[in-house]
Amino acid sequence: MKGSLVRVSASEFCEREGVSHSLVIELVELDIATPVAGSEVQEWVFDDAGARWLQKALRLQRELELDWVATGMLVDLIRERDRLRRDNDNLRRALARFLVD
Amino acid sequence: MEFKDYYQILGVEPEAETKDIKAAYRKLARKYHPDLNPGDEAEANFKEVAEAWEVLRDDTRRAEYDELRRYGGRRPSDFEPPPGWQSTAGGEAHHFSGDFSDFFNSVFGGGFEQAARGRPMRGQDVEIEMPVFLEETLADCSKPVSYRMPVIEGGRQRHVDKSLKVTIPAGTADGERIRVKGQGAPGMGDAAPGDLYLHIRLVPHPLFDVEGRHLSIAVPVTPWEAALGAKVVVPTLSGRINLTIAPGSQSGQRLRIRGKGLVSKLGTGDLYAILKVVMPTDTSAEVQALWRELAAKADFDPRAEWEETS
Numbered sequence: 001m002k003g004s005l006v007r008v009s010a011s012e013f014c015e016r017e018g019v020s021h022s023l024v025i026e027l028v029e030l031d032i033a034t035p036v037a038g039s040e041v042q043e044w045v046f047d048d049a050g051a052r053w054l055q056k057a058l059r060l061q062r063e064l065e066l067d068w069v070a071t072g073m074l075v076d077l078i079r080e081r082d083r084l085r086r087d088n089d090n091l092r093r094a095l096a097r098f099l100v101d
Numbered sequence: 102m103e104f105k106d107y108y109q110i111l112g113v114e115p116e117a118e119t120k121d122i123k124a125a126y127r128k129l130a131r132k133y134h135p136d137l138n139p140g141d142e143a144e145a146n147f148k149e150v151a152e153a154w155e156v157l158r159d160d161t162r163r164a165e166y167d168e169l170r171r172y173g174g175r176r177p178s179d180f181e182p183p184p185g186w187q188s189t190a191g192g193e194a195h196h197f198s199g200d201f202s203d204f205f206n207s208v209f210g211g212g213f214e215q216a217a218r219g220r221p222m223r224g225q226d227v228e229i230e231m232p233v234f235l236e237e238t239l240a241d242c243s244k245p246v247s248y249r250m251p252v253i254e255g256g257r258q259r260h261v262d263k264s265l266k267v268t269i270p271a272g273t274a275d276g277e278r279i280r281v282k283g284q285g286a287p288g289m290g291d292a293a294p295g296d297l298y299l300h301i302r303l304v305p306h307p308l309f310d311v312e313g314r315h316l317s318i319a320v321p322v323t324p325w326e327a328a329l330g331a332k333v334v335v336p337t338l339s340g341r342i343n344l345t346i347a348p349g350s351q352s353g354q355r356l357r358i359r360g361k362g363l364v365s366k367l368g369t370g371d372l373y374a375i376l377k378v379v380m381p382t383d384t385s386a387e388v389q390a391l392w393r394e395l396a397a398k399a400d401f402d403p404r405a406e407w408e409e410t411s
Contacts (some may be wrong), residue, residue, distance in 0.1 A: 003267045003279035003299060048278045056136050063151060064130055078136060094310050097319040098353070098377055 006048035010041050013051060017058055024054070030072035032057045053079075104180035105204045107153035107166065115167070119158065126154040152205055161189065162209065169208060182208055221290035225251055231279070231299040233269060235306050235316075236338050239364055240271045246299065250286050267299065272364040275303040275311070308336060314370030315362045317355075321379045322346060335374055337361040344374055352378035 010024050021041045027033065033050035037043070046054065053075060061071040108115045111125045131137070133147035157163050165188055172183055188209045201209075229248045237244070247264045267281055278298050285295025309316045320335055330348035334341050337358070344356065354376045362370025381388070 001265055001267050001281055001284070003269055003281045005270065005273070006278045006280045006298070049276070060134070060136055064134060065127065090310060090312060093305075094317060094319075094375075097310075 006051070007036075008046050008048070008051035010035070010038070010044035010046070013046065013054060017055065019058065026068060027054055027057055030057075030068060030075075032072060032075050102180055102203050102207065103178055104170075105149070105152070105202060106170070107156055110149050110153040111157070115170070119160075122154070122157050126150060126158075130154075148200065148202075152201055155201075156205070156209070165189070166208070180204065221292040222288060223292045224286035224288040224295035226295040226298060227251075227285045228278075228298040228300055230302050231269075232302050232304050233273065234304050235309060235311070235363065237269065238271065238273055238303070239338060242269050242271075243267070244269055246297075248297070252286060253289065267297075269299070269301070272366060273301050274314075274363075274365065275301060277301050309338070309372075311363070312373075314365035314367060315373060316370065317373040317375055319377045320344070320374045321377050322350070324378055324380065326350075327352070327376065327378050337372055338363075346376065350376055352376055 010021060013019075014021055014024060024044070025041055028035065028044075033046055033053045035044035036047045036050065037045040056078075057071050057075050060066060060074055061068065064074075066074065108117070111122060111129065113122050113125045117125075129150045130147065133143045133150060135144040135147055155162075156166050169182065169186075186208070227248060227250050229246070231244070231246065233242075233244070243266050245264065246267050247262065249260045250263050251258050252261050263284075265281075265284065267279070269279060273279065278300050281297040281299070283294045284297035287294045303311060309318050316338070318335065320333065322331065322333065326333065326346055327350045328348065330350070331346045332343050333346060335344045335358070338361070342358065342361070344358065346356075356374045356376070358372040358374060360369050361372035
């Protein structure tokens with residue numbers, strides 16, 4: 001059985017989350033995700049990571065009752081935190097190969 | 102079923118005003134939100150807090166809940182709604198996008214009850230973690246997958262074991278998800294089945310570290326290989342290669358081996374060989390004498406720059 005990398009169209013995302021295309025445009029303008037294909041919003045396609053960031057942003061906005069600018073900032077900070085954690089783990093693992101007890 | 106004391110969950114008095122309940126919810130939501138606090142415990146706590154807020158924020162629902170609380174609070178561990186109980190507030194979430202507890206579903210409707218009424222409903226998606234070795238990402242790779250799948254029959258949920266083989270496309274990276282259409286839980290009525298999602302986790306390798314699409318490997322070399330240069334055999338994910346160490350190489354120096362990293366959408370990455378000078382453990386008198394001779398003849402102070410700066 002062939003598996004395929006997850007791709008989500010803007011329309012599919014809108015239908016699943018019950019949101020409008022104009023909100024998806026706003027989220028893209030806030031740099032929460034960037035479409036990997038399509039020039040008009042109706043043709044936009046997101047990769048899995050992008051679609052998950054959009055979904056995460058919606059959840060944070062609803063559940064923490066934030067405005068969109070604050071949500072955009074929070075997403076930036078979470079993304080930065082995740083990247084730093086990953087880098088830190090990688091550097092620790094690489095360093096451990098050079099350290100001798 | 103367990104009775105949920107939503108006031109206790111939010112740490113407020115039953116007489117509290119909505120604005121105070123909202124303040125308590127916001128504080129706890131920040132503390133436990135799963136996107137801010139990874140981990141199952143935070144997620145479980147957040148679900149309880151969000152569910153409590155979902156009920157207490159709505160005046161009609163809160164009034165119904167208060168009525169039940171007077172009734173159900175007497176037997177908190179063995180709660181059943183009163184015979185003929187029907188909520189007028191409904192179970193639709195305004196705010197929280199996660200799953201509700203059995204308590205919420207039985208009191209305010211929704212969940213399995215909706216399925217039990219026979220409305221066509223798409224099957225649930227199933228997501229499982231899929232460990233993949235680095236070597237397996239270099240080309241399309243067929244892997245066996247076994248998982249448990251929820252099936253709803255007659256309003257009751259049970260689990261069914263399922264096994265299949267899935268081809269993972271080359272270049273799949275850590276954290277990506279693979280969708281296998283139609284292999285999730287069956288739908289209700291004529292509705293479509295859900296999908297199976299494989300959440301890819303690259304298994305840490307004993308030799309190679311991953312940096313995006315690039316790999317690195319620590320290459321142990323002797324002091325004389327570093328000093329005089331050498332050719333050493335280095336493992337890669339696709340077989341061994343000969344690596345030339347230049348004379349006068351340093352410990353920690355990175356040598357790039359093009360095209361021996363991971364396959365990715367951006368092209369194949371590189372392998373970085375990081376030299377690690379290792380001292381011999383042999384302390385024979387003859388070897389010691391040779392080190393002493395070297396110490397006497399070599400004009401080298403690795404801490405010279407300390408003298409210049411202190």
